[in-house]
Amino acid sequence: MTGADLVLPPTDRQTPSAAVLQPPGSQSLDVALAETNILLERHGHLVALYPSSLPPAHEHRLHAVRxxxxxxxxxxxxxxxxxxxxxxxxxxxxxxxxxDFSAGVVASAARLLSHYVYAGALLNSVTKLDRIPVSLKSHAKSWMPGTQFAVLANPEPQLIRVGGEEKLAGPEFGTQLAIAAGQLSPSAAAWVTDTLAPAWQVQGTQEVELPSASPGWWGTPKMVEFAAFLPDVSVLYQLVSSVRIEQCHWCGVQLIGDRCGFCSAPVAPVEGHAVAALSRGST
Incomplete structure (x- = not known):
């Protein structure tokens, strides 16, 4: 991970912790190389997740180390x-x-599992929200005192005004809800636990630390971030194992889905389909 606040407490004794890959301002390249090499020697492979909002210098450091x-x-x-x-x-x-999954399957499982994460936030303003489509009407309502918005960023973007008739689309499967409070008052933030959680029929809630990057991502510190997720490892295992495992034609690791998690190479087309395509192109 690229921040200690992105390493959530484990859900059981078997779940390992995660290493934090520091930004350039916190450690030299030599130290980063040494620490990464130790991780590779100890674990064999390294799967690093980082947000698209990560500062360019930090992202460049990750690629430089590799x-x-x-x-x-x-x-x-x-x-x-x-x-x-x-x-x-x-x-x-x-x-x-x-x-018993290989590192390649674990890495490529990130794209699959991301479709089952319902990530959003309760905001008191959307005037600086630029990652979700916001109508002019919603922008205008942001200036009205007491107005709150519920925003869903994943799996499909949605924005509603709290208190209106529209409901925030939720998962149709059993989840738990992680909640990270920003600078909203407890009474204003109660909508997440008192209204959203029952509407989504979550099986439990978990309060966690607000990631330091969240205010910048959502455009305001006055917010409550939430994410509904599949908590049971047996369900995760069944979901991942139900997908056909392929072998990357470029780097050789195992993968699921349409792209390798290690080299980003797309899955090679099925031989029969490739031959058929070539035949059509020659006629």
Missing amino acids: SVLETDRIALLKLDLPPLGIAVLARQLRQLSVC
Whole structure:
């Protein structure tokens, strides 16, 4: 992970913790290389999740470390999820890392599992929200005292005014809800626990620390971030194992889905389909 506040407490004794890959201002390149090399020697592979909002210098450091070490055992997964969504996804991958999946399958499972993370926030203003489509009407309502908005960023963007008739679309499967409070008052933030959680029929709530990147991601510190997720490792295991495992034609690791988590190469087309396509092109 790229921040200690993205490493959520484990859900059980088997879930391992995660290493934090520091930004350039916190450690030299030599120290970063040494620490990463130790991680590779100890665990064999490294799957690093980081948000698309990560400062460019930090992202460049991640790629520099992988390049200097000249290794194909580091997967750098850049995600568009909000910070708390990335944190719960990272914990799910930590849960899967102790199962009998290869590192390649764990890395490529991030894209699959992200579709089952319902990540959003309760905001008192959307005037600086630029990651979700916001209508002019909603912008205007942001200036009205007491107006609150519920925003869903993943899996499908949605924005509603709290107290209106529209409801925030939720998961149709059993989840738990991670909640991270910003600078909203407890009474204003109660909507998440008193209204959203029952409407989504979550099986439990968990209060966690607000990631430091969340105010910037959502455009305001006056917010409550939330993320509904699949908590049971047996369900995660069944979900991942139900997908066909392929072998990357470029770097050789196992993967699920349509793209390798380590080298980003797309899955090679099925031989029969490729031949048929060539035949059509020659006629």
